[in-house]
Amino acid sequence: xxxxxxxxxxxxARVARSREALRAALLEMLEREPLERIAIRDLARRAGVxxxxxxxxxxxxxxxxxxxxxxxxxxxxxxxxxxxxxxxSRAACAALTRYVAGRWQLxxxxxxxxxxxxxxxxxxxxxRRVAAERPRPARDLPExxxxxxxxxxIVELLAWWLRQEDPWPAEQVADLLDRAVVGPAARGRAPPxxxxxxxx
Amino acid sequence: xxxxxxxxxxxxARVARSREALRAALLEMLEREPLERIAIRDLARRAGVxxxxxxxxxxxxxxxxxxxxxxxxxxxxxxxxxxxxxxxSRAACAALTRYVAGRWQLxxxxxxxxxxxxxxxxxxxxxRRVAAERPRPARDLPExxxxxxxxxxIVELLAWWLRQEDPWPAEQVADLLDRAVVGPAARGRAPPxxxxxxxx
Amino acid sequence: xxxxxxxxxxxxARVARSREALRAALLEMLEREPLERIAIRDLARRAGVxxxxxxxxxxxxxxxxxxxxxxxxxxxxxxxxxxxxxxxSRAACAALTRYVAGRWQLxxxxxxxxxxxxxxxxxxxxxRRVAAERPRPARDLPExxxxxxxxxxIVELLAWWLRQEDPWPAEQVADLLDRAVVGPAARGRAPPxxxxxxxx
Amino acid sequence: xxxxxxxxxxxxARVARSREALRAALLEMLEREPLERIAIRDLARRAGVxxxxxxxxxxxxxxxxxxxxxxxxxxxxxxxxxxxxxxxSRAACAALTRYVAGRWQLxxxxxxxxxxxxxxxxxxxxxRRVAAERPRPARDLPExxxxxxxxxxIVELLAWWLRQEDPWPAEQVADLLDRAVVGPAARGRAPPxxxxxxxx
DNA sequence: CTCTAATCGAGACGGTACGTCGCGTCTTACG
DNA sequence: CGTAAGACGCGACGTACCGTCTCGATTAGAG
Numbered sequence: 001x002x003x004x005x006x007x008x009x010x011x012x013a014r015v016a017r018s019r020e021a022l023r024a025a026l027l028e029m030l031e032r033e034p035l036e037r038i039a040i041r042d043l044a045r046r047a048g049v050x051x052x053x054x055x056x057x058x059x060x061x062x063x064x065x066x067x068x069x070x071x072x073x074x075x076x077x078x079x080x081x082x083x084x085x086x087x088x089s090r091a092a093c094a095a096l097t098r099y100v101a102g103r104w105q106l107x108x109x110x111x112x113x114x115x116x117x118x119x120x121x122x123x124x125x126x127x128r129r130v131a132a133e134r135p136r137p138a139r140d141l142p143e144x145x146x147x148x149x150x151x152x153x154i155v156e157l158l159a160w161w162l163r164q165e166d167p168w169p170a171e172q173v174a175d176l177l178d179r180a181v182v183g184p185a186a187r188g189r190a191p192p193x194x195x196x197x198x199x200x
Numbered sequence: 201x202x203x204x205x206x207x208x209x210x211x212x213a214r215v216a217r218s219r220e221a222l223r224a225a226l227l228e229m230l231e232r233e234p235l236e237r238i239a240i241r242d243l244a245r246r247a248g249v250x251x252x253x254x255x256x257x258x259x260x261x262x263x264x265x266x267x268x269x270x271x272x273x274x275x276x277x278x279x280x281x282x283x284x285x286x287x288x289s290r291a292a293c294a295a296l297t298r299y300v301a302g303r304w305q306l307x308x309x310x311x312x313x314x315x316x317x318x319x320x321x322x323x324x325x326x327x328r329r330v331a332a333e334r335p336r337p338a339r340d341l342p343e344x345x346x347x348x349x350x351x352x353x354i355v356e357l358l359a360w361w362l363r364q365e366d367p368w369p370a371e372q373v374a375d376l377l378d379r380a381v382v383g384p385a386a387r388g389r390a391p392p393x394x395x396x397x398x399x400x
Numbered sequence: 401x402x403x404x405x406x407x408x409x410x411x412x413a414r415v416a417r418s419r420e421a422l423r424a425a426l427l428e429m430l431e432r433e434p435l436e437r438i439a440i441r442d443l444a445r446r447a448g449v450x451x452x453x454x455x456x457x458x459x460x461x462x463x464x465x466x467x468x469x470x471x472x473x474x475x476x477x478x479x480x481x482x483x484x485x486x487x488x489s490r491a492a493c494a495a496l497t498r499y500v501a502g503r504w505q506l507x508x509x510x511x512x513x514x515x516x517x518x519x520x521x522x523x524x525x526x527x528r529r530v531a532a533e534r535p536r537p538a539r540d541l542p543e544x545x546x547x548x549x550x551x552x553x554i555v556e557l558l559a560w561w562l563r564q565e566d567p568w569p570a571e572q573v574a575d576l577l578d579r580a581v582v583g584p585a586a587r588g589r590a591p592p593x594x595x596x597x598x599x600x
Numbered sequence: 601x602x603x604x605x606x607x608x609x610x611x612x613a614r615v616a617r618s619r620e621a622l623r624a625a626l627l628e629m630l631e632r633e634p635l636e637r638i639a640i641r642d643l644a645r646r647a648g649v650x651x652x653x654x655x656x657x658x659x660x661x662x663x664x665x666x667x668x669x670x671x672x673x674x675x676x677x678x679x680x681x682x683x684x685x686x687x688x689s690r691a692a693c694a695a696l697t698r699y700v701a702g703r704w705q706l707x708x709x710x711x712x713x714x715x716x717x718x719x720x721x722x723x724x725x726x727x728r729r730v731a732a733e734r735p736r737p738a739r740d741l742p743e744x745x746x747x748x749x750x751x752x753x754i755v756e757l758l759a760w761w762l763r764q765e766d767p768w769p770a771e772q773v774a775d776l777l778d779r780a781v782v783g784p785a786a787r788g789r790a791p792p793x794x795x796x797x798x799x800x
Numbered sequence: 801c802t803c804t805a806a807t808c809g810a811g812a813c814g815g816t817a818c819g820t821c822g823c824g825t826c827t828t829a830c831g
Numbered sequence: 832c833g834t835a836a837g838a839c840g841c842g843a844c845g846t847a848c849c850g851t852c853t854c855g856a857t858t859a860g861a862g
Contacts, residue, residue: 012827012828012837012838013827013828014826014827014828014837014838014839015838018838018839036236039816039817039818040817040818040819041817041818049839049840050839050840050841050842051819051840051841052819052820052821052839052840052841052842053838053839053840055819055820056838056839059819117317117321121317141376141380142360144360145356145357145360145376148356148357148359148360149353149356149357149380149381152352152353152355152356153349153352153353155352156345156348156349156352157345157349159348160342160344160345160348176341176345179384180341180349180384180385181349181384183384184379184380184381184383184384185380212806212807212858212859212860213858213859213860214806214807214808214857214858214859215806215807218807218808239847239848239849240848240849240850241848241849249808249809250808250809250810250811251809251810251811251850252808252809252810252811252850252851252852253807253808253809255850255851256807256808259850412832412833414832414833414834415833418833418834436636439821439822439823440822440823440824441822441823449834449835450834450835450836450837451824451835451836451837452824452825452826452834452835452836452837453833453834453835455824455825456833456834459824517717517721521717541776541780542760544760545756545757545760545776548756548757548759548760549753549756549757549780549781552752552753552755552756553749553752553753555752556745556748556749556752557745557749559748560742560744560745560748576741576745579784580741580749580784580785581749581784583784584779584780584781584783584784585780612811612812612853612854613853613854614811614812614813614852614853615812618812618813639842639843639844640843640844640845641843641844649813649814650813650814650815651814651815651845652813652814652815652845652846652847653812653813653814655845655846656812656813659845
């Protein structure tokens with residue numbers, strides 16, 4: 001025999017429905033306005049949900065954003081950090097850009113919409129946490145600075161990419177990323193002048 | 201977006217006193233909490249000023265921050281952009297870090313306190329505006345991306361520097377800046393591996 | 401306004417158990433707090449019953465109170481009204497007080513606990529209804545006023561009695577009732593001065 | 601010379617205006633619905649006042665009712681209690697009914713509208729408090745019971761009077777009051793049977 | 801050294817959004 | 832079918848700040 005509550009963590013269908021509606025509504029609204037100007041009641045109304053139901057699931061708007069983004073961010077971070085360590089950073093960069101390309105719509109909203117600032121903070125915070133637990137490879141730059149520069153650069157570059165109407169291919173962006181952001185952050189060196197131009 | 205009375209010439213002594221009190225109070229408070237969590241009434245109370253007096257001088261908290269930071273930011277930007285263009289970027293970087301070192305306390309609050317996010321936004325916005333009016337030098341990277349990466353990198357690096365308890369000398373930071381941020385952003389190239397380490 | 405299922409005949413044993421638990425819980429709670437501050441969920445919890453179960457049996461807290469008190473009230477009213485009409489009002493009063501004395505605990509809660517106000521309303525309403533259907537004896541006072549005064553007086557006197565730590569005997573209370581409440585309400589006359597004092 | 605704040609307690613005109621608007625609105629609404637079903641926001645809206653302004657002046661609806669009724673109640677009580685003590689209770693009763701007649705509209709709302717229950721409670725509470733501080737005249741009935749009966753009776757009688765479409769004259773009501781309520785409560789005696797009928 | 805007008809503090813006000821509470825209904829799964 | 836468990840839509844609650852406003856009192860700074 002098993003426990004009396006039959007599926008111990010199998011969520012009530014209504015719960016899943018409410019959360020999904022809230023997640024979708026937030027993503028919609030973030031395309032139009034910044035997170036801090038979204039009223040929770042409006043969000044709930046758009047989700048077709050009583051506003052108290054919002055609070056039954058999330059304590060704050062940020063928590064809802066987290067519920068949407070946390071996994072994504074963790075995935076991204078797990079692709080981001082190795083970029084600093086691996087010998088072939090170029091391949092790691094390509095893995096990163098391909099991942100984002102595969103989740104284009106979501107990441108476009110997250111990094112160019114009204115939650116961009118919050119997302120950058122979150123990304124940086126998670127990266128720092130993850131980085132602190134890694135073996136710290138010898139590096140020219142202080143570790144924390146390297147992480148900060150890499151994450152900031154990656155975020156700026158991805159945001160720039162996701163804002164494009166006619167986006168560059170992931171491979172080319174990976175090149176950019178490797179040469180203009182990751183390489184310098186990893187090794188603290190500027191490239192020598194006079195190499196061939198990048199760009200479409 | 202400074203004072204509502206167009207030319208603040210021939211200022212009443214009371215006006216100057218009120219504004220100064222408000223500026224000082226904001227800087228104090230930013231050391232402890234983020235801009236968005238500072239209530240205007242608390243700010244005014246700490247400044248020893250009626251809360252209506254705040255509104256007589258500034259429409260928003262952001263405007264007050266601007267009044268504090270606008271000149272500083274413009275100065276910083278005027279030192280930042282050339283960094284991307286000048287042949288000896290190393291010298292331009294040194295000018296930048298020396299300037300910040302000379303305003304250490306103020307910039308520490310601005311870039312590491314509760315206004316950091318707002319400041320980054322403002323810096324980036326002003327940089328973009330200024331950059332758009334410059335002659336656009338041939339560059340490997342798209343101009344807007346180069347500016348975004350440079351500004352983000354500079355801000356991160358300065359914030360890292362200003363957070364240090366026992367700060368590096370300006371010259372060494374200028375080195376870092378040149379090699380890990382400015383160079384790559386200007387030329388889109390990572391440094392080759394294997395050069396000498398940086399550090400104190 | 402009792403149970404939603406029209407005739408509570410052939411009651412399921414579970415139904416009876418639930419209702420009894422709810423009745424007992426309400427009486428307990430009324431000793432401590434006013435009816436309007438008792439949350440239905442708390443009531444159900446104390447009764448060891450799901451809160452939805454409450455609604456299956458009663459539409460409101462008041463309906464539950466009714467289920468507890470309706471018969472009692474009807475009995476009391478059937479003893480109350482004659483008091484105004486019968487020649488020997490003293491005997492009728494004695495019947496009334498003896499009845500209450502026999503149900504002391506229940507009436508103590510009802511008239512001195514958190515339902516006192518509701519109970520008074522209910523008693524008055526039922527009395528009015530019953531009084532309207534009676535033959536209206538010639539009386540000095542307008543009928544509706546006489547009923548109102550008599551009921552209010554009876555209720556106040558009973559409440560006073562039931563609050564006593566060391567209660568008077570029913571016979572003495574019947575005396576009081578007859579002389580200070582029923583007589584005047586029935587005949588609209590104050591007693592002459594100078595008679596013997598009442599009291600234990 | 602006098603104090604710097606010219607009128608030390610002369611209230612801000614806006615304050616007086618807001619309170620008056622709230623008082624009027626509450627009285628209006630009490631003619632239609634019970635106090636507990638009046639939402640503070642609706643009350644404020646009807647008063648033409650922001651709902652927060654309500655809270656700036658009163659903590660609860662009951663407090664507003666108090667602000668309206670407290671003086672009136674105190675006045676009424678100061679006329680009510682002597683009724684039990686004075687030799688010519690008839691004259692005291694007349695003073696009482698004349699006072700109510702002079703404030704007809706207000707008392708009609710208070711005792712027959714949605715605040716009737718609250719008002720009765722308040723009247724009884726204040727009466728008890730005042731009575732406790734009086735010299736306790738020798739009486740047939742226990743003091744607390746006498747007060748309870750007198751107040752309950754007065755309230756019922758006034759409510760009955762105020763509900764009349766074509767109200768009896770104050771003098772006749774004073775007669776009723778004296779003979780059916782005050783006399784019995786004061787002396788604990790019913791009037792002898794067989795006297796002349798009262799009525800219009 | 802006045803006089804007058806700008807500036808001030810104090811704080812009431814109409815609003816908007818907040819997060820909480822309790823309601824009565826509805827859904828799900830058991831026994 | 833009655834039940835426990837509990838999510839849900841609803842709507843009032845009381846709070847916190849917002850930005851606007853009026854009110855006298857003060858205090859420059861021009862005459």
